[in-house]
Amino acid sequence: MPAATNSKHIVVVGGGIIGCSTAYHLLKSGVKTVTLVEATEPGAATTSAGAGFVSHWSAGMIPAGEEGLRLQQYGLDFYRMLSELGTEIGYRPNGTLIMALTPQGREDFVMPVLSSPYAPKEMQDLNAAQIGEKMGGLVDPAKVHSGAYNPHGIQVDTKLALGVLVNEIKKLGGVVRDRTKVRKINDIGGKVTLETDRDVIEADGVVVAAGAWNNEVLASLDWHLPLLRVLATRVVTDDRGLPSALPTIQCRELRLWLRETFGAIMWGTGSHYTPMHRLEESEPEPGQPHNRELMQSMVDHQMEKLQEVFPPLRGSKVANWSQGIPCYTPDVGLMVGHVPGHANIVVVGGDNETGVSHGPGLGRLATEILLDAPRFVDPARFRIDRYARDAFPSEVDVEASMPAWSARHGARRFATAAE
Numbered sequence: 001m002p003a004a005t006n007s008k009h010i011v012v013v014g015g016g017i018i019g020c021s022t023a024y025h026l027l028k029s030g031v032k033t034v035t036l037v038e039a040t041e042p043g044a045a046t047t048s049a050g051a052g053f054v055s056h057w058s059a060g061m062i063p064a065g066e067e068g069l070r071l072q073q074y075g076l077d078f079y080r081m082l083s084e085l086g087t088e089i090g091y092r093p094n095g096t097l098i099m100a101l102t103p104q105g106r107e108d109f110v111m112p113v114l115s116s117p118y119a120p121k122e123m124q125d126l127n128a129a130q131i132g133e134k135m136g137g138l139v140d141p142a143k144v145h146s147g148a149y150n151p152h153g154i155q156v157d158t159k160l161a162l163g164v165l166v167n168e169i170k171k172l173g174g175v176v177r178d179r180t181k182v183r184k185i186n187d188i189g190g191k192v193t194l195e196t197d198r199d200v201i202e203a204d205g206v207v208v209a210a211g212a213w214n215n216e217v218l219a220s221l222d223w224h225l226p227l228l229r230v231l232a233t234r235v236v237t238d239d240r241g242l243p244s245a246l247p248t249i250q251c252r253e254l255r256l257w258l259r260e261t262f263g264a265i266m267w268g269t270g271s272h273y274t275p276m277h278r279l280e281e282s283e284p285e286p287g288q289p290h291n292r293e294l295m296q297s298m299v300d301h302q303m304e305k306l307q308e309v310f311p312p313l314r315g316s317k318v319a320n321w322s323q324g325i326p327c328y329t330p331d332v333g334l335m336v337g338h339v340p341g342h343a344n345i346v347v348v349g350g351d352n353e354t355g356v357s358h359g360p361g362l363g364r365l366a367t368e369i370l371l372d373a374p375r376f377v378d379p380a381r382f383r384i385d386r387y388a389r390d391a392f393p394s395e396v397d398v399e400a401s402m403p404a405w406s407a408r409h410g411a412r413r414f415a416t417a418a419e
Contacts, residue, residue: 007032008031008032008033008204008205009033009034009035009202009203009204010026010031010033010034010035010203010204010205010206010207010370011034011035011036011037011192011194011201011203011205011206011207012026012034012035012036012037012206012207012209013037013182013194013206013207013208013209013210013217014037014038014208014209014210014211014213014214015036015037015038015040015041015042015043015044015045015166015176015178016042016043016045016046016047016162016209016211016355016359017043017047017050017158017161017162017165017355017356017359017360017363018209018211018348018351018355018359018362018363018366019036019038019042019207019209019210019363020036020042020043020162020165020166020169020363021078021165021359021360021361021362021363021364022207022209022348022362022363022366022367023036023169023174023363024165024168024169024172024174024363025363025364025366025367026174026207026367026370026371027169027172027173027174028172029367029371029373031371032173033173033175034169034173034174034175035174035175035176035177035201035203036169036174036175036176036177037177037180037182037194037196037201038176038177038178038179038180039179039180039181039182039210039213039286039287040178040179040286040287041178041179042162042166042176042178043158043159043162043163043166044287044288045211045212045286045287045288045324045325046211046212046288046324046325046326046351046355047158047159047162047324047355047356047359048158048159048162048288048322048324049158049232049234049288049322049323049324050158050234050324050355050356051158051234051248051257051259051266051268051356052090052155052156052157052158052161052259052261052356053096053153053154053155053156053248053257053259053356053357054072054075054076054079054153054154054155054156054356054357055072055076055096055150055152055153055154055248055357056069056072056073056118056119056120056150056152056153057072057354057357058072058116058118059113059116059118059119059120059123059150060098060109060111060112060113060114060115060116060118060119060148061098061112061113061250062332062352062354063331063332063333064333064334065118065381066118067377067378067379067381067382068334068358069118070361070376070377071334071357071358071361071362071365071377072357072358072361074360074361074364074376074377075356075357075358075359075360075361076152076153076154078360078361079091079154079156079161079360080093080154082156082161082164082165082168083156085164085168087160087163087164087167088157088160089156089157089160089161089163089164090155090156090157090160090161090261090262091154091155091156091161092154092155092156092244092245092260093152093153093154094153094154094155094244094245094246094247094248095149095150095151095152095153095247095248096149096150096152096153096247096248096249096250097126097131097134097135097147097148097149097150097247097248097249097250098110098113098147098148098149098150098250098251098252099131099139099144099146099147099249099250099251100144100145100146100147100251100253101143101144101145101251101253101254101309102145102253103145105145105251105252105253106145106146108252109252109253110125110146110147110148113148113150114148119148119150120150120152122150122151122152123148123149123150124148124149124150124151125146125147125148126146126147126148126149127146128141128142128144128145128146129141131144131146131147132144134149134247135246135247135249136242136243136245136246137242137311137312138242138246138249138260138265138310138311138312139249139309139310140308140309140310140311143308143309144309149247153247153248155248155259155260155261156356157261157262158356180196180197180198181196181197181286182194182195182196182210182217183195183196183197184220185206185208185217185218185220185221185345186220187221187342187344187345190204190344191203191204191344192204192205192206192344192345194206204344205344205345205346205370206344206345206346207345207346207347207348207366207367207370208339208345208346208347208348208349209347209348209349209362209363209366211325211326211327211349211351211355212227212229212276212284212325212326212327213286214227214327214347214349215227218339218347221339221341221342221345223339223340223341223389224389225327225329225335225347225349225350225384225387226329226330226387226391226392226397226398227327227328227329227349227350227395227398228275228327228328228329228395228398228399228402229275229276229277229325229326229327229395230273230274230275230276230325230326230327230328230353231273231274231275231276231279231289231291231294231323231324231325232268232273232323232324232325232326232353233268233272233273233291233294233295233298233321233322233323234266234267234268234321234322234323234324235266235267235268235295235298235299235318235320235321236261236264236265236266236318236319236320236321237264237265237266237313237316237317237318237319238264238316238317238318238319239262239263239264239319240263240264240265240312240313240316241263241312242260242263242264242265242312243260244260244262244263246259246260247259251309254269254302254305254306254309255269255270255271256268256269256270256302256306258306258310264319265310265312265313265316267306268298269298269302271298271301271302272294272297272298272301272302274294275395275399276325276395277394277395277396277399279291284325288322288323288324289323289324289325290323291323294323295318295321295323299318326351326352326353326355327349327350327351327352328350328352328353328398328402329349329350329352329398330387330392330398330401330402332352333350333352333381333382333386334350334351334352334354334358334362334382335347335348335349335350335382335383335384336348336349336362336365336366336369336379336382336383336384337369337379337382337383337384337385338369338384339384340384340385340389344370346366346369346370347384348362348363348366361376361377364376365377365379365382
């Protein structure tokens, strides 16, 4: 970085994986004064409610292209680096299985992965018997058809990983200010001031990575992102005695993700992901929601079907559960770049439920954009101004755009109003 970078004070708003990754990369880039501001505690919101698996999603799963693939690979490498620091983060290089239950499911969801130009050469086409053998009793092979197995996929415990990353930020000299809520950002030309519920912070630049609260933070800059905030639930069973070498499973016919975690099963289904604007508490306080009714509905409506395919779920109990608020964009694309009209303010948003996968790379990219350094990934497809300021006035408008994406890509992302 240029020598002038050393004297800068950069503030990062948001203590999830994207914000923490940004703070880390700023410090590694030579910025001496970095302050991470979080309304609750770092990692206490959506990131730590995440499923914690990373893979090459550009290969037939999401339309992120080569740029997304590079972010995904960076995430795979980043978590391996964190795991090698010596503290347990639940790192498991076990791979990812995109699984079909039927011939039609194979055609719709497995073949696009196997035939993708972004699929690694090690991608494997598995039949039902091979899936049964690889999954070590977690899957009943009589209930499935086939799958695409990517051996490069990994799993981490998101809360443990964030804890290690925050410690690294502190070791590098970063300042972490928790329980500090940003009320207003003022761009005063060359400097930025952040009015918090405690004091005023002056900085040379700001990265806003506040997830579901991005638009609340950006309001004073007269800009908002076209984000649809969705309440997502994950459930962890009691210990089922599962080995720690099992791949993550994605099954779009069930709208399911499922993985082993410390002997238990963690799972969630998109059919019970609910846009926040449909809920009474549509303006959540920072942190994690705790809507027990939605959690119980997911378990009650999904468990019987899942037990047919995954025998260890039979007789299982809910040991713990958590909820986060991922944000979707109209084109299911990531967003990172300068807030239009503000050269010293960058915003990152629109995780589309892939924040854990893309977060490390987005943090690096946000750093490079703010410092005007060479970009390791071309950010053009993620640019903020690809949408006009008022193209989607409300979250209802963003949701209305999602069926068009679903029709093109063959998979709904969450429950529709009719459900």
